Amino acid sequence: MVRLTEQYERVFRCFDEDGDAEATHALTGGELVLQEVEVAVESLDSDGDGLLCLEDFIGFMEGRAEEEKMGDLREAFGMYVTDGRRFITSETLKRMLSRLGQSKTVDECEAMIGHFDLDGDGVISFDEFKVMMM
Numbered sequence: 001m002v003r004l005t006e007q008y009e010r011v012f013r014c015f016d017e018d019g020d021a022e023a024t025h026a027l028t029g030g031e032l033v034l035q036e037v038e039v040a041v042e043s044l045d046s047d048g049d050g051l052l053c054l055e056d057f058i059g060f061m062e063g064r065a066e067e068e069k070m071g072d073l074r075e076a077f078g079m080y081v082t083d084g085r086r087f088i089t090s091e092t093l094k095r096m097l098s099r100l101g102q103s104k105t106v107d108e109c110e111a112m113i114g115h116f117d118l119d120g121d122g123v124i125s126f127d128e129f130k131v132m133m134m
Helices: 004-015 036-045 054-080 088-101 104-115 127-131
Strands: none
Touching: 036 054, 054 088, 054 127, 088 104, 104 127
């Protein structure tokens, strides 16, 4: 099984046309103007040499993956949250599980929430949801 870092390295190498272990095209996809590339490289350039090295690229890709994961988690959390609330209650959990074909009682849902309710308030916040899902 290929590790994610190895996959990033293979992608980076595709954009490192002259083999000098530096690439800006990998960041831009060739669609940004020079000024945008300079700003992007400056924000990612960990050693201040004005170049994007493999480690900078991996950091960028891992950051994007983390942002995407958080977006997915927020979307999933939103499916359980209703009535404008910012947390999952036993009632909203019961409702969502029912939609998914799992019949649970409110008491069963309270017990499920109790496993991940880190602050003991009887509901699941987004931060608790993240812990539960990871």
